[in-house]
Amino acid sequence: MATLARQQHPLADSASQLRHYDEVTGIIPPFSSTLQKAGYDGLFAGRPEILQINVGKLCNQTCRHCHVDAGPDRREVMSRETMEQCLQFLDRSGMKTVDITGGAPELNPHYRWLVSECRQRGCRVMTRCNLTIITAHERFNDLPRFFAQHQVEVISSLPFYEASRTDRQRGTGVFDASIEALLLLNAEGYGKPDSGLQLHLVYNPVGAFLSAPQQMLEQQFKKELSNRYGIVFNNLYVINNLPISRFLHFLLQSGQYEEYMKKLVMAFNPATVPALMCRYTLSVSWEGFLYDCDFNQMLDLKITDQAGNARHISTVPAEALQERRIMVSQHCYGCTAGSGSSCGGQLVP
Helix, strand or coil, X not given: CCCHHHHCXXXXXXXXXXXXXXXXXXXXXXXXXXXXXXXXXXXXXXXXCEEEEECECECCXXXXXXXXXXXXXXXXXXXXXXXXXXXXXXXXXXXXXXXXECCCHHHCCCHHHHHHHHHHCCCEEEEEECCHHHHHCHHHCXXXXXHHHCCCEEEXXXXXXXXXXXXXXXXXXXXHHHHHHHHHHHHCCCCCCCCCCCEEEEECCCCCCCCCCHHHHHHHHHHHHHHHHCCCCCEEEECCXXXXXXXXHHHHHCCCHHHHHHHHHHCECHHHHHHCHHHCEEEECCCCEEXXXXXXXXXXXXXXXXXXXXXXXXXXXXHHHCCCECCCCHHHHHHHECCCCCCCXXXXX
């Protein structure tokens, strides 16, 4: 399956996606007004704690729900120069947690160098791994050992513990390759008690619905993966599908867009607002521009200064990012629906 960008589809343009949000404004209220009714005069960031670096859109998979529109035909990758600018920002900001994502971040030629540099600075490093990259080619087979040597926290996508549901979302053969990769990670000690090597799985619903409770799903995943394959892991993170890029395309194609948006609005939970990841996370694009979150990045909703100029990792003063007003739009309902959603899973019990 080709990416939306390769197809030159209108939805490859972020402005086109935002126009679809405008089309349902008469059906669902603006997210900003829902926040206000809940007692919040907008969203404001605190002191940034996590630097999430998106090192590019190149990926070995083309998943149906991908909000990045990543795939093998994408050529956007972060340069080493921009990575160096990210490291310089870490030095001057004092931030100590780095979350590396993509695409498949391991496909960036400077990925291992970036991990090593972050670890040398004493940073906690998380990496978003699609698992299949580990077995995709022999040059990636040593990734589990590399992760272990650098004490990298691995966060891996696995939509379900059955092949049919996983492959339906991520592509034929993905489940079997993912199981093989998980066993290799377990062999290095990942997910095992007292190893210190953290392995977390990520669940996205396969369809236009909200997830079951995270704790319940985690128990199911642990039981089934252990019984069927002898696989162990630490935590399951449940993330709602946001109406962005290919998942938005799916919603529009299947005629479920308005219904899904209404579902998100009806499930709005004000208790999730204090824990929203945009309040303590900074997102960096492959070009070095700053965003409130990875979702805003894919909609090109940049962090700007008072004059409206886009903030870049190379020049922004770290203190200027504290107490900033966070940009919101209709997709934000996805992070505040039900138990909430973030890159670290659900936000409230």
